[in-house]
């Protein structure tokens with residue numbers, strides 16, 4: 001039996017579409033099977049090749065590939081030497097991993113509010129959060145748009161803070177013409193399948209600092225080194241390696257690296273297509289006073305990861321939940337990015353109160369993410385626009 005749309009009639013889309021979808025082609029499959037047939041499965045040459053490729057794309061001097069974006073953030077926080085008593089400022093409108101990495105190190109995340117127009121962390125709010133215990137800032141390029149890096153770098157310089165950029169959404173984005181990955185002390189990437197390019201699971205940290213790079217490499221693999229210059233007790237024994245610190249096993253496999261190398265070849269294509277869909281949505285939604293379109297700073301040339309539909313609630317007779325359900329009824333499977341991190345019950349149990357960041361909380365109540373991925377057709381995008389228009393027309397005041 002055909003399902004009926006919640007608002008009556010047939011759903012605008014006959015088949016469901018979700019907010020994100022990875023894209024794998026025959027080149028990707030060939031790259032992976034080649035490694036499986038004849039390559040090393042881990043710690044082999046594909047890792048080095050991937051790291052060199054990410055350095056070329058981002059303009060960074062060093063790169064460390066790891067098993068996830070979360071691992072990337074964790075080793076970046078370790079390299080920044082975050083520990084008990086330290087505070088690290090980040091945004092609440094992000095995936096929990098951006099703040100969890102501070103907790104892994106025994107530090108305390110401090111949440112600065114967002115800019116209500118761009119949804120990125122507000123530099124003035126960062127300033128207001130600084131205390132004598134502040135050690136670092138984790139700035140998230142939310143939806144792929146670069147944060148206000150000039151202002152944030154200046155704050156970090158003034159207060160001697162390490163700047164970690166969480167660019168899980170932002171591979172391919174440029175700020176003032178320079179690629180994300182070469183603009184902060186360390187930049188963390190994620191290559192989970194919902195992100196713009198994927199390794200299945202994977203992540204990386206880029207940096208220009210040799211000292212940070214050495215710490216990142218140690219943290220990735222148990223803190224064990226074969227480099228005599230890093231040993232407390234160097235010997236000539238050929239088997240000798242030394243655990244010089246405490247690390248983890250955060251290594252990526254070579255077949256994942258091969259997949260990502262192949263995916264990165266398509267990054268310009270992915271960026272362009274995502275941009276086309278964003279412009280199509282923006283044009284349509286700017287004509288609807290019930291919708292707030294995300295503002296872009298002119299410095300950011302963005303490879304967009306997420307498209308945020310924000311309702312101007314006072315112009316509609318429905319809640320966000322009703323709008324979300326109606327979209328689902330039209331076969332558009334949306335998602336909400338994100339619950340303010342400190343609203344999670346775990347953060348509540350650590351003593352974070354509601355009301356900390358009013359702009360972030362107001363944002364959360366009005367948003368959902370629309371489909372945005374490379375293989376969408378113009379027809380897909382038009383059907384999403386038609387569904388939004390149908391729901392807006394139904395609920396408008």
Ligand SMILES: *Cc1c(COP(=O)(O)O)cnc(C)c1O
Nearest residue numbers: 068069070095097168190191192
């Ligand atoms: C996806 C994501 C992460 C975590 O990456 P994983 O690869 O899933 O571990 C961290 N921060 C942000 C902003 C993300 O979107």
